[in-house]
Amino acid sequence: MSEAVDLPAGFEALLPFVAHxxxxxxxxxxxxxxxxxxxxxxxxxxxGLPLLExxxxxxxxxxxxxxxxxxxxxxxxxxxxxxxxxxERLGDQEQGHQVSHRYFRYS
Amino acid sequence: MNKPAGNFTAxxxxxLRHLGTDPVPVAPYVDPxxxxxxQEAIFKRHWLHIGRVSEVAxxxxxxxxxxxxxxxxxxxxxxxxxxxxxxxxxxxHRGTKLVWDDGGKxxxxxxxxxxxxFANDGSLRAVPDQDRFFDLDKKDCGLKRVSLESCAGFLFxxxxxxxAQSLRDFLGxxxxxxxxxxxxxxxxxxxYTYEVDANWKTLFDNFQEVYHVRWVHDRSLGxxxxxxxxxxxxxxxxxxxxxxxxxxxxGNPDFQPxxxxxxxxxxxxxxxxxxxxxxxxxxxFTAFFPNTFLLPRKIGAFTxxxxxxxxxxxxxxxxxxxxxxxxxxxxxxxxxxAIGSLMDVHVEDRALVEAGQAGLxxxxxxxxxxxxxxxxxRHFINQVMDVVDNYVRATDNSAGATA
Numbered sequence: 001m002s003e004a005v006d007l008p009a010g011f012e013a014l015l016p017f018v019a020h021x022x023x024x025x026x027x028x029x030x031x032x033x034x035x036x037x038x039x040x041x042x043x044x045x046x047x048g049l050p051l052l053e054x055x056x057x058x059x060x061x062x063x064x065x066x067x068x069x070x071x072x073x074x075x076x077x078x079x080x081x082x083x084x085x086x087x088e089r090l091g092d093q094e095q096g097h098q099v100s101h102r103y104f105r106y107s
Numbered sequence: 108m109n110k111p112a113g114n115f116t117a118x119x120x121x122x123l124r125h126l127g128t129d130p131v132p133v134a135p136y137v138d139p140x141x142x143x144x145x146q147e148a149i150f151k152r153h154w155l156h157i158g159r160v161s162e163v164a165x166x167x168x169x170x171x172x173x174x175x176x177x178x179x180x181x182x183x184x185x186x187x188x189x190x191x192x193x194x195x196x197x198x199x200h201r202g203t204k205l206v207w208d209d210g211g212k213x214x215x216x217x218x219x220x221x222x223x224x225f226a227n228d229g230s231l232r233a234v235p236d237q238d239r240f241f242d243l244d245k246k247d248c249g250l251k252r253v254s255l256e257s258c259a260g261f262l263f264x265x266x267x268x269x270x271a272q273s274l275r276d277f278l279g280x281x282x283x284x285x286x287x288x289x290x291x292x293x294x295x296x297x298x299y300t301y302e303v304d305a306n307w308k309t310l311f312d313n314f315q316e317v318y319h320v321r322w323v324h325d326r327s328l329g330x331x332x333x334x335x336x337x338x339x340x341x342x343x344x345x346x347x348x349x350x351x352x353x354x355x356x357x358g359n360p361d362f363q364p365x366x367x368x369x370x371x372x373x374x375x376x377x378x379x380x381x382x383x384x385x386x387x388x389x390x391x392f393t394a395f396f397p398n399t400f401l402l403p404r405k406i407g408a409f410t411x412x413x414x415x416x417x418x419x420x421x422x423x424x425x426x427x428x429x430x431x432x433x434x435x436x437x438x439x440x441x442x443x444x445a446i447g448s449l450m451d452v453h454v455e456d457r458a459l460v461e462a463g464q465a466g467l468x469x470x471x472x473x474x475x476x477x478x479x480x481x482x483x484x485r486h487f488i489n490q491v492m493d494v495v496d497n498y499v500r501a502t503d504n505s506a507g508a509t510a
Contacts, residue, residue, distance in 0.1 A: 026297070026443070030450075045367075052370055052440075059436035074436055080367065081443045085451050088365025090326045100454045107298040 006069050007076070008058060011051055014076050017044045021079035022072050027106040029075075033082035034098045041094065045087040048080040115337040115357060118345055120479040126347075130474035131488050135495075136306045137467050142418035145491065148498030149397050150176035154256070154263040154270070154277050156399040156412055158183060159428075161260065161294035162210070163191055167227055170210040171196055175422075176307075176415040177266050181253055182206055186228040187214060193255035193264050194229050199248040225250055259285035260293065261410075279349050281393065285401070289388060290408035293428035297407075297446045302422045303457055305464035307398065307415040308491065310423060313460050314392075314400055314411065315483035317341060317356075323459055327451045334359035341480045342392075350396035350490045352483050358390070371444035374437040394483060396490055405430075407445050419464055425453065 005018050020036075021044060023029045033041070055077050062070055086094040135141045155174065162170050162183075169184035180196035182205065198205045198218035205225070206216050215232055217224045224233040229250040237243060254265040256274035259282075263274050275282050285291065303310055313319070317340045321333055333340040342354035364372060388405035395401065400411040407427035414422045427446050433439045466472070477485045 026446075030447075049366060052367060056374070056435075056437045056440060063434070074439065077436060077440050078443045081371070081440065081447050084365065084367035084444075085447055088368055089329065089448070089451065093326050097451065097454055100458050101450075103303075103457060104299055104301045104450055104454060107300060 005072075007073050008067075008069050010058070011055060011073055011076075013047050014051060014073075017047060017079075018072065018076065020044075021083075022075040023079065024075065025106070026078075029079045029082055030101070030104075030106070032079060033086060034101050036083075036086075038086075038092070038094060041083045041086045044080070045083040048076070048083065052077065052080060115334075115341075115343065117337075117341050117480070118343075118482075123345070123479045123482045126482055126485045126489060130476045131485065133467050133473050133475060135488065135491060136309055136464075136475075137419065139418040141495070142306070142415070144495045144499065145415075146176050146178075148495045149491070150174065150266070150415070152265070152267045152271070152498075153397055153494075154265045154272075154274050155397070156261055156395065156410070157181060157264050158262045159260055159294075159296065160191070160257055160262055162262075164294070165212065167212045167214055168210075169206070169213060169227070171206050171208065174264075174266070174414070175417075179266060180204060181264055182216075182250070183255065183262065183264075184213075184227050184229075187226075188228055190228070191255065191262075192229060193253040194250035195253060197251065198223055198225075199231065199250065200234075205250070223248075258282050259288065259291035261285070278395070279351070281348060281351055281395065284389075284391075285403075288403045288408065289405060289430055290401075290403050290428050293408065293430055295429040295432055296426045297429075297442070298424065298426045299446070299450060300422060300424050301453065301457060302416070302420065303460055303464075304419055305421055305460045306419050306467075307413050307421045308488065309464045309467065310413050310421045310460050311394070311398065311487065312481075312484040313456050313463075315352075315354075315394060315487060316481040317354075318478065318480055319459070323455050324452055327448070327455055330359050330362050331364075332356065332358060334361060339480070345482050346391070347486055350494075351394060352486045353391045353393040354483055356390045356392050356402075368444070368448075371441050374441040394487065396487075406441065409449060419468065423453075425449065 007014055007018065021032050023032055055073055059070060059074055090097055157172050158170055163185040166185050166187050166189060169182060172181050174181060182194045182196040183191065185191045196205050198220065200218065200221055200223050203218055203220040205218055207219065213227060215224050215226050222235050223231065226232045229252065231245040231248040234243065234245065254270050256263055258274055258278060317332065320328055320340045337357050340357060343357050344355040346353045389403050392400065392402045398413045402409045407429050410426045412424045416422055427449065429442055433442055
């Protein structure tokens, strides 16, 4: 049975995005971006923006935490970087970028 | 408080005239015969940045790295005796590639073909059915050494059996500069790679000028490095150091980043740029001859090494080095942002570099016209042509002497 998808209390707004974005590697988080529409990126960005600083504060108060919900929240924070790069920087150039991005690979 | 945005003076054309002003030939960027000369003159005879001491920090640890431009595979191994050595990754029996993975830990290496076994100091340890060989002396059959030296934690190899210069002499003033940087102690890094259909110099040149930034990186860099005082984002200074060169990158103090970018920037520098004692960075984007860049910013020092795979195919290896392990969520986030935003810039360059190579290959133009602020590109091709010319002259002379 697969583990219930859950996040710490206060971060429920990110739950709809967990399945797509909570990926364990940087390459997988990049690939999640590369298959996302502009609307999907915007939705995740808007949900994540107000929760970024609370999430970092929450996680930094719990170092070495083995709770899978907290670990999942960390992955969501890292994934938010990819959405922010698309939304804040690239805007309507993001979809064109996604084609060229496929030549790049994290080791 | 706003810093004045108006402080920028471009390096005047006259200060760069000494590098030459004529257009440069296209042939070195496309001609397979010229590439063959570069393989001999440059990649088999110069110090090449190949890795990091921290990658072989423990006794028995090893890495294997290809240098296609020299038709070589290099095994770098931290011997059980504590010494770090580099070897050709080639069995001394019949020349078979010895180690097939790209790193790990091993007390010894066995050739897949006939099971010759080499200790991690390179000596030949065991030969199956040795009595069948004629006068085989194992002492003569150790792995072939490759010159290996390090500076500021960066490993360099030189495939010349007798390098003309030590690494330190080759680096000149850059050696001391590197040793004073925070990156000298860095043991953590993140890496990504990409390949491109372009000559290694076409790719390298892309990063040696900022003339293209205003258009190509309109979004990924935007107004971070351009502004009313410096609309093309030109470097505030160029330095030419033997075969190496650097430019001091300019930043727009009035740039307003997006909210998450601003958070990343703030978290990036907390305890480092502002409060961290002894953390030394630099905006000097430095090109080491022949194929490596270093931009040692404080959050993470960025290196890029371009490896020719053929006359018009190149692999690029990008790393960001970090100061210690990321212990906090904030640090992990800031590092993810730093490497991710760098990749976004490189993504934009890649297609332009291929388009540039395709045009050069067509033969439509036979000269490249560099402007003054493409001074790094011009200095680079000057060095390449000088090294190749010297090699051709020396080869001709020795051919004449033996004739």
